[in-house]
Amino acid sequence: MSAAASAVDPLQRFRLSDQYQTLKSNLHRFLIQQIEERNLDVSHWDDDKLDRFVKEQVKRYVVDNRLPVNQRESEALASDARHELTGFGPIQHLVDDPTVNDIVVNGPGAVFVERGGVLEVAPVRFTDDSHVIRVIQRILAPIGRRVDESTPMVDARLPDGSRVNAIIPPIALNGPCLSIRKFRTSPLTADDLLRYDSISQAEVDYLKARVIGRTNLIVVGGTGSGKTTFLNLISQWIPDAERVITVEDAAELRLENTHVVRLETRPPNLEGQRAITARDLVRNALRMRPDRIIVGEVRGDEVLDMLQAMNTGHDGSMTTLHANSTKDAISRMELLAGFAGFNGSELTFRGQIASSIHLFVHVARLASGARKLIAITEIQGIDGVNLKLRDLFRYDPATGQRHDLRGAA
Ligand SMILES: Nc1ncnc2c1ncn2[C@@H]1O[C@H](COP(=O)(O)OP(=O)(O)O)[C@@H](O)[C@H]1O
Ligand SMILES: [Mg+2]
Structure with missing residues (x-):
């Protein structure tokens, strides 16, 4: 419609x-x-x-x-x-509306908003492509960025913490696209997640103990499933005396710990040079005597450095990874490691995963829009070439039942 x-x-x-x-x-x-x-x-x-x-x-x-x-x-x-x-033209009032979390523009005639986890059509439109581009430029101008033929894609963070992604023709086929993910003024707390029934009290208690106990952990899930929110939440449980270094493409995490150093990657300039990648920052972070390193999202060659950090005395390091299950996350890491020039065998890489990562937390956004912690899975070593995975907690979307499997054989 x-x-x-x-x-x-x-x-x-x-x-x-x-x-x-x-x-x-x-x-x-x-x-x-x-x-x-x-x-x-x-x-x-x-x-x-x-x-x-x-x-x-x-x-x-x-x-x-x-x-x-x-x-x-x-x-x-x-x-x-x-x-x-x-202002931002037809979407200004959506930007101002506190009940709107995300704004998505797929060309001039298709504007959507997300409210309470549900994507709905927004009754607004732009006049034409150039109108959308004008608004995109106005959003980007204060942070010194712009879209044009030579940079048809921009991913940026606004001064208020919101994230903006813009992509224009000829790369985008249905006209200029814009997505704005608004920054929540107050991040979700464990109480919020319990109230939304995203997580159980037993899971909260378990994860809290593991975070304090310096478990290396990866949060996996699809886009918008709540990975960053979850990572931010569990990072609050890191004891205050520990020195934490965060590495992000767009600084979204807001840790309340005393010793936090926040690092943000930099895209290449117009000549395609002087980029500072997540890998550069993870390597540098290792020289800053951190207790833990937190990478907002692993999506490239920094995967190797992150595993190494976890393996070399920075226990309690955490990150997120885009994948639809824990098994997918492992394949994805293997793929990323391959791209990063890892030239050992599959077995050596799995061995490295087994000795670096202790726990996977899988989060998902269900068809209903509700976000759930789907599984907490432990890596218990390696069996031949296969990682031994064991679910400790599991949520079954079909029945809405949660299972505590810690006692199961
Ligand atoms: N458990 C939850 N219940 C309701 N909303 C949530 C929950 N977790 C995250 N959100 C909201 O969902 C949106 C996407 O969350 P985010 O953590 O950025 O996802 P991801 O990092 O997986 O892309 C944000 O607006 C966030 O506030
Ligand atoms: Mg995220």
Whole structure:
């Protein structure tokens, strides 16, 4: 169902119409023209002054052009024009809405939001591709980044901690795409996860003891399954006296420990040079006498350095890995190690996994939108060429039952 078809409110329907989009673009051009002709320094105006200016100009434009719009429509037009001028255009109110976690734009006519784990159509649209790109540029400008033909993909963190990914044609086939994952002002706590029934008290108690006991641990799950949230949560249990170094592509973790050094990778510059990779940072972190190293997500050749860190006296190190099960996570690590130039046999690599990692925690986002801890799995060594894995806790999505398997043979 398209956004336009789902809108029942006549005003909402009007706002989604092509006619309104044209009107809004013309009005935008008119406003820019007024500002330029009169040489107005709107960037230094306060909100009230700008509101008044836009309202007046919209009224004038409507009257001068004898537009058939009523009072409500004219107000909507003023508010939209205002967001167009200084904000993020049609998605500004979604950015401001605290109940929205994620905003996804798949081309000008397809905007979605995630609320409470459920993705829904947002009743807004952009005029055309260039409109989406204009908003993307405006989002990226304050952090000194931009998208263009030579850099058609950008992954960045905004000053408020939100993550932004943008990808534009010709790489993106259905028009410019934008995803914004908003930064929660307060991270989820163990109590929140218990309340959402994402995890059981027994699992919390068990993991807390293992984190304090310096277990090397990997959180595995798909995109948006809650890996980072979970890693952040369990990292809070690291005793305060320990020195922790975090390595991330986009600093999302917020540890409250006293001794935390946060490192963030850097993408290559326009000439494709001077990148600082996660591997560079893990290697450097090892020289900073850490007790533990936490890598936000292992997705490249840093996998080897991370395993080595776990193996060489930095027990209690943790990371996340994108995979749909613990078994997948192991294959994925083998693949990444291969790319990273690991030239030992499969057996030596598995041996290294067995001696480096103690525990896997698998999290998932179910079809219902609920996030669950699916399994806590221990590596108990290696049997021939195969890792010996044992589930200690397991959640069965089909029955909604949790099983504590610690006593099972
Ligand atoms: N157990 C949970 N219950 C509800 N929402 C959650 C839960 N875990 C994470 N979230 C929310 O889901 C979104 C994605 O979480 P995140 O940890 O970034 O996922 P990942 O790192 O796997 O991509 C965030 O908005 C986060 O606040
Ligand atoms: Mg993550």
